[in-house]
Amino acid sequence: MAKLYSHSRLNSWENCPKKFELRYRLGIPEETEGIEGFVGKRVHEILERLYEFVAKDQVPSLRRVIERFDAIFDENYDANRVKIVKDGYDIEYYRALGHRCLQNYYRSHYPFDQDETLGLETHIQFNLDPEGRYGIQGFVDRIVRAQDGAIEIQDYKTGEYIPNQKRIDADRQLALYQIGIGRRFGDAPVRLVWQYLSKGITRVSTRSAEALEQLQENTLALIERIEAADQFPAKKTNLCRWCTYKPLCPAFGASEEAALEKAQELRQKENANQPRLL
Numbered sequence: 001m002a003k004l005y006s007h008s009r010l011n012s013w014e015n016c017p018k019k020f021e022l023r024y025r026l027g028i029p030e031e032t033e034g035i036e037g038f039v040g041k042r043v044h045e046i047l048e049r050l051y052e053f054v055a056k057d058q059v060p061s062l063r064r065v066i067e068r069f070d071a072i073f074d075e076n077y078d079a080n081r082v083k084i085v086k087d088g089y090d091i092e093y094y095r096a097l098g099h100r101c102l103q104n105y106y107r108s109h110y111p112f113d114q115d116e117t118l119g120l121e122t123h124i125q126f127n128l129d130p131e132g133r134y135g136i137q138g139f140v141d142r143i144v145r146a147q148d149g150a151i152e153i154q155d156y157k158t159g160e161y162i163p164n165q166k167r168i169d170a171d172r173q174l175a176l177y178q179i180g181i182g183r184r185f186g187d188a189p190v191r192l193v194w195q196y197l198s199k200g201i202t203r204v205s206t207r208s209a210e211a212l213e214q215l216q217e218n219t220l221a222l223i224e225r226i227e228a229a230d231q232f233p234a235k236k237t238n239l240c241r242w243c244t245y246k247p248l249c250p251a252f253g254a255s256e257e258a259a260l261e262k263a264q265e266l267r268q269k270e271n272a273n274q275p276r277l278l
């Protein structure tokens with residue numbers, strides 16, 4: 001069976017090999033999450049649920065959508081686990097960000113009949129090489145048949161940063177999903193669509209067959225480099241502000257042994273919790 005990589009796992013390597021080592025090589029889970037990721041998850045859950053209702057011809061009101069968002073926000077929020085990193089921002093700012101994302105989307109798509117939903121949170125998995133050594137997996141937020149017959153692979157973004165078209169055209173994630181979807185929905189042209197919800201902006205990109213082939217090759221080569229790596233240098237960037245691994249990171253004063261000890265401690269705990277055979 002292929003060893004599976006996701007877009008976020010590849011990103012983790014590119015952003016900081018040390019973080020990749022701690023998370024994926026040593027298997028140390030992240031103990032906290034950033035509020036931005038927390039809001040993103042809640043907005044995704046609400047939009048998935050919204051389209052489930054749309055499929056039953058029961059379009060909920062915007063007020064009901066926001067109430068439901070607030071309910072799952074409060075149910076899931078734990079101040080000890082969800083971290084606000086940016087100075088001067090509080091929890092109500094992020095709640096309002098979620099509201100804004102949903103309001104923008106709802107108002108521009110109501111009554112949700114401009115296209116046909118073909119899949120929600122659709123699991124994608126495919127092998128990158130013919131031997132099946134490595135594969136890619138991920139989830140597409142929404143797959144759509146548009147009015148012109150094209151298939152759209154749609155992704156919701158809740159962050160405030162909007163990349164320019166050049167970056168969008170070089171984005172790896174949705175193009176990998178296009179490879180994974182292949183001809184599942186026939187031979188119709190495929191569009192990659194990003195919904196930047198906080199500002200109500202949509203970005204679109206298309207890829208040629210050659211570009212997808214090249215991407216597949218490049219991704220396989222990247223994974224081969226990662227698999228062969230024996231050095232995992234810390235890469236200090238602005239992203240360190242959100243990194244849950246700082247206490248284990250040599251770039252922030254931790255010893256090289258700290259992470260190994262933590263991984264060993266977790267393994268021992270896991271073994272102790274395994275049911276014993278009589």
Ligand code: SF4
Pocket residue numbers: 016018019234235236237239240243244245246249250251252
């Ligand atoms: S704190 Fe920064 S340098 Fe250290 S592991 Fe995290 S992202 Fe990498």
